[in-house]
Amino acid sequence: MIKKVKIIGAGSIGNHLSHASRQMGWDVDLCDIDSAALERTRNQIYPARYGAWDNAIRLFTSDNAPTEGYDLICIGTPPDVHIPLAVKALGENPKALLIEKPLCRPDLKQMAELAADAAKSKTQVFVGYDHAVGGASSYMIAELPDLGTLETLDVEFREYWGGIFAAHPWLSGPSETYLGYWRRGGGASGEHSHAIHLWQHFARSAGAGKVIEVSAELKYVRDGVVDYDAICALSLRTEEGMVGRVIQDVITRPTRKWARLQGQNGALEWFGNQKGNDDMVIRHRIGSDAETTWFHKTRPDDFVRELKHIQAQLQGSGISPMISPISLESGLDTMMVVAAAHRSATERRVVLIDYAKGYTEAALHS
Numbered sequence: 001m002i003k004k005v006k007i008i009g010a011g012s013i014g015n016h017l018s019h020a021s022r023q024m025g026w027d028v029d030l031c032d033i034d035s036a037a038l039e040r041t042r043n044q045i046y047p048a049r050y051g052a053w054d055n056a057i058r059l060f061t062s063d064n065a066p067t068e069g070y071d072l073i074c075i076g077t078p079p080d081v082h083i084p085l086a087v088k089a090l091g092e093n094p095k096a097l098l099i100e101k102p103l104c105r106p107d108l109k110q111m112a113e114l115a116a117d118a119a120k121s122k123t124q125v126f127v128g129y130d131h132a133v134g135g136a137s138s139y140m141i142a143e144l145p146d147l148g149t150l151e152t153l154d155v156e157f158r159e160y161w162g163g164i165f166a167a168h169p170w171l172s173g174p175s176e177t178y179l180g181y182w183r184r185g186g187g188a189s190g191e192h193s194h195a196i197h198l199w200q201h202f203a204r205s206a207g208a209g210k211v212i213e214v215s216a217e218l219k220y221v222r223d224g225v226v227d228y229d230a231i232c233a234l235s236l237r238t239e240e241g242m243v244g245r246v247i248q249d250v251i252t253r254p255t256r257k258w259a260r261l262q263g264q265n266g267a268l269e270w271f272g273n274q275k276g277n278d279d280m281v282i283r284h285r286i287g288s289d290a291e292t293t294w295f296h297k298t299r300p301d302d303f304v305r306e307l308k309h310i311q312a313q314l315q316g317s318g319i320s321p322m323i324s325p326i327s328l329e330s331g332l333d334t335m336m337v338v339a340a341a342h343r344s345a346t347e348r349r350v351v352l353i354d355y356a357k358g359y360t361e362a363a364l365h366s
Contacts, residue, residue, distance in 0.1 A: 002026055002071040002095065002311050008062070008085055009076035010037040012167050013100050013128070015045045017074045018057055020303035024311070026072075028057045031065040040170065050300070067092055072310065074098040078178040079185030083110040090121050096310050100128040101197070102190040103331040105183060106339045111332060111359040118328055124313055126324065127331025129197040130306040131272065135295040136279035137198065137325070140261065140268050141205050143283065147263025150206035153244035155259040157195035157272075158252035164191070180226035182342065187228035189218065189338050192248035194257075197334045199236065199246050201325050202261055209239030210333060214340035215350045234341055277302070332359050340364050 005021045007014050010032035018041075021028045032038050038059045047053045060066070073089040075082055075098070083104050089097050097118075104111055118125045131137055144150070161179065165171055174180030179191055200211060219231040234246040257272030267284040274280045279295040297305075306326070313324055324330070336359065340351040349366050357363040 002307075002314065004070050005029070005072045005074065006031065006065065006070045006094075007074045007076060008032075008065075008089075009100075010034075010041045010059075011076060012045070012164075013076035014074075015041055015049065016300065016303045017076060017098075017307075019046070019050050019054075019300055020307050021072075021074075022054055022056065023300070023304050024307055029060060029066060029070075030057055031060045031062050033062045035061050070094045072096045072098065072307075074100075076100045079103065079190060080105050080178060082185075083114050086114055086125070087117055090117050090123055090125075093121070094123055095314050097123050097125045098128055098306075098310060099125070099328075099331065101331065101334075102185050102193045102338065103127050103335050105185050106189070106335065106342055107183065108335060108339050108359060108361055111335060115328070115332060115359050124310075125328035126310055126313075126326045127328060127334075128306065129194055129201075129326050129330070129334070130302045131194050131198055132201045132325035132330070133306055133309040134279060134302065135297070135305070136270055136272070136281050136293075137201070139281055139293065139295070140202065140259075140270055143268055143281075144202075144206055144261070144263075146265060146285075147261060147268065148265040150203075150208060150242065150261060150263050152242065152262045153199060153202055153206075153208075153260070154246075155195040155199040155202075155244075156247045157192040157257050158247060158249045159192060159255040159257065160253040161191065161250040162253070163255075174228060175225050180228050182220070182228045187230070187232070188248040188250045189229050189232040189341055191250065192232075193334055193338055195246045195248045196234070196337050197330060198259060199244065200330065200333055200337070202259065203238050203242060203244070204323075206242075206261070207240065208242040210353075210355060211236050211337050212239050212353050212355075213237035213350055214337055214344050214353065216341035216344040218341065218345035229342075229345075232341060234337070236337070335359075336363065 004027045178184040179186040215235040217233045218229040231249040259270040261268045269282040271280040283291040344351040
């Protein structure tokens with residue numbers, strides 16, 4: 001049972017996770033290297049989002065943060081520092097560790113170290129791809145058998161990132177954050193890697209295996225300051241030979257978050273953030289009218305559901321940790337595809353992923 005949580009990073013995600021943890025009735029310590037970020041949380045972000053500051057949340061600068069006795073540690077910092085913080089957090093022996101997406105930089109450095117440390121630890125490690133544990137995607141997985149053999153799969157996360165900066169008004173644009181630098185884990189390939197992750201989740205659930213071939217076209221924006229991919233378009237092939245497509249961008253408005261699973265007996269379509277934050281699934285059966293199912297939720301609900309999933313895993317009432325939709329393995333696999341995408345776009349050729357060589361650049365080859 002989770003009772004005490006430490007959250008590292010007082011930005012947007014840190015606030016969401018703090019609020020969700022309090023909704024679960026847990027004690028929360030929120031930490032950041034910048035005392036100004038903590039004050040901004042107390043005086044601006046949290047009360048603006050949730051109505052009032054919660055005095056039960058304790059605030060610490062990172063150099064004064066406690067290091068013992070946490071059931072769950074959450075890392076909500078920029079991705080280029082995720083792995084060092086995660087390795088350190090594993091040393092505190094929490095029951096669970098949640099790392100925000102994307103897991104790390106696409107150079108994959110230290111990823112093998114994290115995987116090895118996690119394998120030796122009793123801590124269950126998760127990566128924050130919360131869409132994969134949402135009600136709509138869970139419904140999709142439950143309906144998969146009725147589709148028959150899954151023949152192809154498409155996922156799109158096409159969303160102008162103005163909403164991100166609206167949620168971070170202290171930032172004037174991508175140059176002031178990791179988002180403007182793909183090598184730090186930003187750009188469309190990193191920020192909207194929910195699409196790659198969902199594609200892999202659906203493919204694995206259908207028995208299609210892991211992604212082993214990546215062909216990518218990326219549109220980079222480079223102006224002497226920023227260096228990010230505005231569009232990331234991927235063609236993917238799995239171990240079992242299924243092919244499909246992923247598109248992620250930071251320019252589309254209105255937003256399009258969509259997935260289509262096409263099987264022999266029909267199709268499932270997922271539409272994210274319809275009518276606000278609600279999700280919608282349309283079930284297409286051959287010879288029958290389409291059936292629409294709505295999943296009503298708020299943005300805070302996304303994080304509460306994610307934390308409930310983690311608690312269920314710890315209590316043994318959830319899916320096995322190795323096949324949890326947000327397991328560390330799923331986050332590692334997603335980063336392999338992101339890294340392969342950049343190599344494919346640079347070399348203008350198909351890139352293969354050999355998982356037998358571990359979570360390193362050596363696993364990527366043409």
